Amino acid sequence: MSQQSALEYIRHGQTPFFRLPMVKPGIGSAEVYRGYQAAILGVPTDAGTTYQPGARMAPYHLRRTSALLGPFHPTHRVHVFEKLRAVDGGNVAAPPFSLESIRQLVQLEVGAVVEAGATPFLVGGDHSISLPALRAVAERHGELAVVHVDAHFDTSGPETWGEAFHHGTPIKHALEEGLIARGQLHQVGIRVTWKGEDEGDLSNAYDAQVYDMQRIESDGIRRVASQIREQVGNRPTYVSFDIDGVDPAYAPGTGTPVPGGLTSREAISLLRLLGGVKLVGMDLVEVAPALDHADITCHLGAQLLYEGLALQALIQ
Numbered sequence: 001m002s003q004q005s006a007l008e009y010i011r012h013g014q015t016p017f018f019r020l021p022m023v024k025p026g027i028g029s030a031e032v033y034r035g036y037q038a039a040i041l042g043v044p045t046d047a048g049t050t051y052q053p054g055a056r057m058a059p060y061h062l063r064r065t066s067a068l069l070g071p072f073h074p075t076h077r078v079h080v081f082e083k084l085r086a087v088d089g090g091n092v093a094a095p096p097f098s099l100e101s102i103r104q105l106v107q108l109e110v111g112a113v114v115e116a117g118a119t120p121f122l123v124g125g126d127h128s129i130s131l132p133a134l135r136a137v138a139e140r141h142g143e144l145a146v147v148h149v150d151a152h153f154d155t156s157g158p159e160t161w162g163e164a165f166h167h168g169t170p171i172k173h174a175l176e177e178g179l180i181a182r183g184q185l186h187q188v189g190i191r192v193t194w195k196g197e198d199e200g201d202l203s204n205a206y207d208a209q210v211y212d213m214q215r216i217e218s219d220g221i222r223r224v225a226s227q228i229r230e231q232v233g234n235r236p237t238y239v240s241f242d243i244d245g246v247d248p249a250y251a252p253g254t255g256t257p258v259p260g261g262l263t264s265r266e267a268i269s270l271l272r273l274l275g276g277v278k279l280v281g282m283d284l285v286e287v288a289p290a291l292d293h294a295d296i297t298c299h300l301g302a303q304l305l306y307e308g309l310a311l312q313a314l315i316q
């Protein structure tokens with residue numbers, strides 16, 4: 001039994017992600033992850049946010065809400081935490097206002113996880129943390145397929161803020177650094193209003209598949225998910241899940257909400273329908289607990305992370 005019982009965690013009052021064991025902190029050390037197949041890392045920062053901050057608190061709140069999830073996935077019929085030896089890797093500790101330190105330390109720690117042969121699952125934090133994670137994962141696995149759920153393209157450059165790195169830029173860097181295989185960026189839930197006619201140009205230049213909300217409305221999430229599943233094939237796949245891809249009615253606790261997004265049901269279905277995919281990493285970003293109501297967003301975030309862990313359990 002790899003999860004603690006509810007009584008155990010209530011007794012000691014500490015709630016690691018999904019009541020899992022915790023590693024002993026060892027910064028950048030692969031040794032602490034040896035023998036595990038998945039490690040969940042918190043990255044408590046929101047230095048890369050451009051509107052309302054608050055995502056830095058998500059790892060703490062997702063640890064708390066994730067304690068409610070049990071080991072058996074009823075749709076996949078898999079004992080997630082028996083099939084998958086998973087561990088809470090603690091938080092990547094950096095000055096929360098220093099994007100550069102955070103990038104370095106995230107890449108170092110994710111590098112340690114992949115070196116140990118485990119799959120990293122990151123809990124942001126704002127979306128800027130995905131770039132160093134993708135760098136570390138691509139260094140190990142080569143060019144990736146990326147399923148990117150978001151209201152925004154996240155392909156901005158320094159034009160607005162004069163900064164090359166923030167939560168609106170990770171996909172631009174990942175494409176330009178060759179971390180994503182051509183035609184293997186799958187952007188789901190896009191619906192932001194554009195700054196100009198060229199907003200989607202970078203995605204198009206790399207032959208990205210853009211499943212914007214209009215397309216999801218006409219095709220349905222099942223068809224979209226099966227198209228992605230087919231296109232990804234056996235390629236190493238990273239899921240970058242920005243909670244603002246989900247409609248603010250279902251995920252109010254986020255800093256840059258855009259109306260008209262995925263329902264929580266569609267978001268869960270999307271991940272479930274990717275069963276069998278060769279998942280090599282996942283992040284869940286932009287949950288801002290102080291903006292949440294009744295933990296709606298935190299519970300959804302924990303569920304989405306669990307869906308990713310279940311995908312990982314399926315391929316063990």
Ligand SMILES: [Mn+2]
Pocket residue numbers: 127150152154167242
């Ligand atoms: Mn984003």
